[in-house]
Amino acid sequence: MKKFLAVMMALAMIVALLPAALADEALEPITVTVFRGDPGDQPTDDNKIYKLIEDEFGIKFEIEFLAGDLDETLGLKIANEDYPDLFDGGNSAELIENAGALIDLLPYITEEGTPNLYKHIYTDNRVQQLLHDGKLYIIPNYGINYNGKIDNAPNGPMFFIQKQVIAWNNYKVPTTLNEYFDLLDAFIAENPTNKDGNPYIGFAFPVEDWRRFGLINPVQHLMGRPNDGEVIIDVTTDDYATTTFINQSYAKDYYKKLNEEFNKGTISRDTFVWNYDQYIAALSTGTVLGAFDQGWNHGTAMDALKTAKMDENTFLGIPLVYDESYGYGKIEEHYVNGTVMNKDRGFGISVNCQYPERMINLFENLLSDKWQKILQWGIEGEDYYVEDGRMLMTKEQYDQRSDAAWKKANMALTIWESAPKKQGLMDDGNAWAPGDQAEMYFGMMTEYDVNFLENCGVRVPGDFFDKTLELAPYGEAWQIDKAPIDIDYQDFLTIQDQTLPQVIMADPAEFDAKWDAFVEAINPSCEVYSNFMHEEVLKLVKQALGE
């Protein structure tokens, strides 16, 4: 039996190798060095997907994952010009682009030679958004959709509220800031503590370090704009007028509201001193009723609540705007933006790489439908099965994907995460990402959530949101690299970190004075920042329109 198996294996390997061997004239086996700007586990030596890649392309990978501080690591690599062949600079890829560590990919991508890549970046003229002075360094790893974008559950910035509060409100979901806080206050008035006797905290948000978006980002959304970071951009004018909002009167409205709620006791002062771990811990106890946050920022807390069978304490994300009483007219919410390409994120090929053609060829082939299925879903029959043309996973197959040891042996995570990939739907209607596949999405949902959504009269959480806004030609402004004004930008953030909490915690009688002092303090850096952003936005628009 063993012998038979061995023979079959050998045969299978020959068959598998033949087409590849015939297609390319004897590919010399190479080892490619890879850096990935995120932490990760080393794959096992016999990882099945990497083995397939090696068999077909003759390429082995030697991967280095991020272990310390990203900027520091990249700085050292730049100082030493010690670049790996495939270089993913993580969230600081601008550094390696600016240092000249990456080659221009554009000359390698042609309609005939690399049709998959060509289609990937030239459709909708995407490439225009990706260029730096006419050069393409990185093909985005995320954010290029085929056959539309799937928004079952928006995962970005929004207001959150515990599902039990909505249920208590007879499943009526608030749509304005005032409704939201009125509901929270009414709920707390009737239920000051949970069933264990711990007091509820009405509203919280993350503030630590870069997670300060919880403190400083809400205003743009209340005014009906998607996430542009710290500026509001008027897309209705040709000039794309760009202003920081934090020093405007419409920001004062929000912080005045928070000030009122703070003095009512709805917001705890501890919010301002929590680090991320404590914020998550607070959410995980189920005593925080509402929050402004980004969905992905508190996934673990929601997991903790589900594990503890406290589904009614999990969050529902909702879009809120100012109501008309604020005097800004009727504001339409635009929390969900069109697909944003993960610009400058993913693999670039370094100037030290000796085989750029083979790397491009690898990306091109991995972007084929066959390889995309392997990378994203795995091997048919092992990792998923097909029923009536639908790709599905059993509970077991699904669960093993969250097992770190299994992933090390059975997924090519680094390649999957950093190389160009397809998202959205395949031509046959299956989703490219298993998590987007409708059957699986609903299969994963808890019974509580199914009932809850039904009571609210919606199918998926995404239904609470208006239709996706068309992406502005500049993308989302938070992606703009602020390196040229970094010191001013740091001042801009530091003042907000320090003063906004004081404004929120102020005695109501002193609120106006404190707010005015804040505006005065921040105005200079606001001016530098908004001018800079305006220029950058105009540059991007010009580029996108191909001028």
Add this chain to the structure above:
Amino acid sequence: MTTATVKNKNRIKRDAAFPVINTIFLVLLMFVTVYPVINTVAISFNDGTDALRGGIGLWPRVFSTKAYDSLLGDKEIYQAFWISASKTVLLTVLNLLFTSMLSFALSRKEYVLRGFITTVMVLTMYVNAGLIPNYLLITQTLNLGKSYWVYIIPCLFSCFNMIVIRTYICGLPEALVESARIDGAGDIRAFFQIILPLCLPVLATVALFVAVGSWNSWFDTYLYNGSKKNLYTLQYLLKMKLATTQASANAAKSTADALASTTQTTPITIRCAITVISALPIMIVYPFLQKYFVTGMALGSVKG
């Protein structure tokens, strides 16, 4: 009764009460310091997601060894353990040899270069050239990057340890070296034959310092051997696991990640388990070294 005897009686009373108060204080202190440590152990044996909710005391609420499984479950941990253990032993031996030799030389008051060399050595504790120059020295000038030797060669000397050993040697009877001299033995032989054996207690102490430092370091692996997975040290691997858990805990930045990111371990339990794993070898070794530890450590200088 004279005032003197009253005073004496009071003092006797006070002296009798002291041990009781002292004991009570020390027991309280032990409680305050041991509680967080046991709490850390308890959390490390708790289910990760459950631990997020906080409120765990001296015993796990939902028992689980997942954190340890995920940290110690892979084969690569054996290789990393071997690298860590071997480089720790090798470095400790070499470091002790060089440092104690230097300490002996600098303990000789007649040595004319003593003041100069001591000053140069002491200042190393305060001079920091910055990360990049150090990095370039190792990787470019010495070409030690991506090798095992980068764990050994740059770490052969520590000034604090030199001072500890020097102080100890100065405390030894001067006559020992003098008698060796009369026998015609040079300084080198006097050191190896007479002084070194007498230094056992202080060497045990310093060995612990060096070994603990080497065992717990991960930064050198990160700087120089990040791409060489067969040279990973245990601490680096543990650190990496923690970073990975943290990253996946707040990942799910795109829907494509959503399925794969449901976590079973969380940074909080992983961090606690790492603490336990890292401290354990030291806990085991410590009682054996403790008796040396207590006699071997003293700091001081030589006047004159």
Add this chain to the structure above:
Amino acid sequence: MTARAGKTVLKPVRKKGFWKTLWGQKQLMIMSVPMLLYVLLFNYGPMWGWITAFQDFTPKRGLAESPFVGWANFQWLFSRPDFIRSIRNTLAMSVINLVFGTVSSILLAVLLNEVRNKTFKKTVQTVTYLPHFLSMVIVVGMAQNIFASNGPINKLLQGIGIIKQPVFWLGEGQHFWWLVGVINVWKEVGWNTIIYIAAMTAIDPSLYEAAAIDGAGRFQRILHVTLPGIKSTFMVLLIMNIGHLMEAGFEIQYLMGNGLVQDFSETIDVFVMKYGISKQKYSYATAAGMFKSVVAIVLLLGANFIAKKLDEDTLI
């Protein structure tokens, strides 16, 4: 076991002439000069990097091509009010750490020294040094729970009636330095005590007996025998730590700081991280590091000089 034994030794004989004496000491040189060369290479060699403090350095341009800017980087640093504040915070926190740390560890050592039961003494010692091994993240996490608005400390103080309203320990800048001091003491007191206990074991027991015969009580014995016995250890550590006054740490401030207390929490190292490393202003980082080193050396040599003048133990 302390340094006293060395006192009787003769001064080096200088009459022979320096080079001749040196030649006679070639064995000592064999034992020390290689290590001298070693630290010159590994510790002083990279100091060429200090040149970048006078450049507008980027890793891409490297040392050779980065333009020189004179003292501009230092001028920038000292023009920043937050850098000046970070010097103040660093010094304040390290002085607090030094005083709290030294007093608490000597106190604990004295108390332990008075314990007669060997097992109990060993147990206390072993238990109290354990927190040394906890990572700062864990320690700060616990501290934040303990000092929370409705945490145990506030409850306790309210219970005794010292305060009416809970104190906002973590959100008011004036508490920050002291919190750092308390946490550091708690974490390191057991570990730092080891060295003093070791010094105390080296004290000649006959000194205690003599004191007892003279009718000295427990406190007088501590005052006149124990404390003088650890004086040289104390002095050397003190000089060493005065040199370290510019290092107040990075991790604890980074982890426990927040927007509200940043005026009190940012140390020089945090400042360097914020502007130097994260923003690739390597020249700023180097300039700050160089400033720190220079101040440290001045402090160290100053302390050493004063100790020498006072005829106390010295480090160098």
